[in-house]
Amino acid sequence: MKVAVLSASPKQQLSLTLQIVRALQKMCKDDEFDISFIKNVDDCSEFEAKAKEADLVLILSSLYHFNTHGQLMRYLKGLHLPKNKPFTYVSSSGGNMDVPAHNYLRSYARQNGLKWIRSLSLLDEDVLAEPGREEVYRWFQYVKDVVRNTELNAQSLKDTRIAVLDCGDEPEETEAKVAEIAKKYEDLGAKVTVYNLREKKIKGCIACFGCYTNNKCVIKDDFEALTDELYGNSDMIITVSGINYNQFSTNYKYFLDRHVKFGRFGQDLELIKAYVYCGEMDPMDLVELEQHTLVVDSLGYDVYVGMYPGTDEGISQLIQESAYVCINDLYPQRNTYGYGLSMQFANLAYRLQKMTPKDYEYFKAKGYYQMPQVLNQVRPISGIEDGRMSCQMRLMAFEDMLSALDGPPNMTKRGERGRFTKMIGADLSKVDEDKPKKGFSFFKKN
Ligand SMILES: Cc1cc2nc3c(=O)[nH]c(=O)nc-3n(C[C@H](O)[C@H](O)[C@H](O)COP(=O)(O)O)c2cc1C
Structure with a gap:
């Protein structure tokens, strides 16, 4: 090309x-x-x-x-x-x-x-x-x-597990679109499961932050079983919602609010996520809704495909773009664009690594600091020529890498990549709680 x-x-x-x-x-x-x-x-x-x-x-x-x-x-x-x-x-x-x-x-x-x-x-x-x-x-x-515009066929999404999450408050808002979307993915060979939030009992979050202490929600209803299945058994989730004053349906918001449980420890499954809204959206609010969804619902470790209207054109665009994302198994992007706020936490933890050792270890285990740190010392730069030399020095590691690079990289499988392991139910045993460290840590027990 x-x-x-x-x-x-x-x-x-x-x-x-x-x-x-x-x-x-x-x-x-x-x-x-x-x-x-x-x-x-x-x-x-x-x-x-x-x-x-x-x-x-x-x-x-x-x-x-x-x-x-x-x-x-x-x-x-x-x-x-x-x-x-x-x-x-x-x-x-x-x-x-x-x-x-x-x-x-x-x-x-x-x-x-x-x-x-x-x-x-x-x-x-x-x-x-x-x-x-x-x-x-x-x-x-x-x-x-x-x-x-690579052609898709009945084998294109073979072995891909797709969940279609029906969040409409009323069946007439979303039910028909959900069925249409499910059928289109099945036609491409995917294994599709429809989850209907109207049939689930999901109570509102009560903000006790119990989940921050042990990663379990204190409310006993369908939420934990649903999320275990939904996140544990899907490669891609298509969230289909009605529109409620330029936001998603209230069922979706009940569901999202309970995700505070995952906010601290992540939900490290590299899910691919796309959204379909059924109803009229104000264009200004659509941008805001998309940003909000990208930062909040992606929870840091998912691949965001896009947000589509539930029109014929919107749905065919969704199917094609999401299929290409699945086929090429895109990585979640490790930055604000893909990871939402966790990148900011990671940067903070890196800078304060002696004061926040557990957070530093947590993000390090996820591969945030995998790349060599090129700038390990700061020196005063005086003058344009000195500045240029400083930029040149920073490139030396790249020149080394490029001179050794020949051909495609090793391709890993999703779920098997070192830095993205299953994280539903954070494994706190990995976090060294026994040795008290001085200073502030998000993980510190009171
Ligand atoms: C004026 C200025 C503002 C910057 N603002 C940001 C920023 O908001 N966020 C960020 O991540 N990096 C920021 N950076 C860092 C640059 O994005 C970074 O140095 C970049 O890699 C340079 O890429 P280049 O070598 O291709 O120009 C800033 C750098 C400069 C010089």
Whole structure:
């Protein structure tokens, strides 16, 4: 596939984000990556010509203050691409609050009639380690499926376990759509189970935080059995809901509120999740609902596919995009974009690792600090040339990695990946409670 890459970082060749595509070049030798840089923010003509001939446009940029940098924003104002051109984006950063940058690029694509393909958000050093390279590789295979519109058949989702969760408050809100969605996945060979919240007894959370002490909810009803089955026996969950004042149905909210139990210890199953809303949504509120769902319901370790209207077009888009996600077995993204708030906890725990040893160990066990720490000392930088050298030094580890990289990464299976193990019912025995440590810890017993 021919990819026109715009490496937008003001650091040009010294960009860390650029190293992601350099790794892709080594891993996907059949694909052609033509890399351009922004030389003049007011002149897009050279890149426009390349993009016209390419199968895919890929924009690379880092985060500056939670969004992409001003240079790319200015450049995009003048960039005109052919309608329906497949268009996607990769960011790299410290991983803090990357959602606005991805939404910005998605808005640019949508408002300019381009074919938006879900973006990828990485941490600066991710591609230095094998799991990071696998994440990029899988994502790129997915992108290719979307660009080529790879045909689906009755075997495409064979062995995939799909749960369709009916959250409508009334049957007429969602029941027919749930049946239609279930049938469409069955036609692709998936094993589908429908769970109906109207038939379950799920009481409201009473905020006792008992679950924070032992990971068990004090309320005895259908919640624990349902979540054990739903999360333990599914690869993908499609949540189908009615609309209640621009939010999901009240049944969904009862169900979600009880998830406070998972909020502390995670629900580490790498589930793929997609959402369908049946009813009229105010467009402004839809964006808010999507953000909220991404951060709150993804609970850190899931793959978010998207939120679709329950129209014919919405459902066919859901089926196709989610099928490509399942087939390529995408990784959950380890940053604010994919992980919601747990990334912030992890960063905090890393910085305070001596004061919060158990939190540090907890996130370390999940692979948050897997990549080599490139910057292990800080020194004062004086002058542009000194600054440039500092950027160059940071790239040395990448050059080492790239010189040794040849061909695709080792592919692991979901559930067998070292850092994502089953976590329903957190195993507190792994957390060393016996040795009291000084200072503050979220895990500390009172
Ligand atoms: C002005 C500025 C603001 C930044 N803001 C953020 C931020 O909000 N979140 C984050 O995770 N990283 C932030 N960073 C870190 C950069 O995203 C990071 O250095 C990036 O990897 C550089 O990528 P590049 O080498 O491709 O330009 C910021 C860096 C600069 C210079």
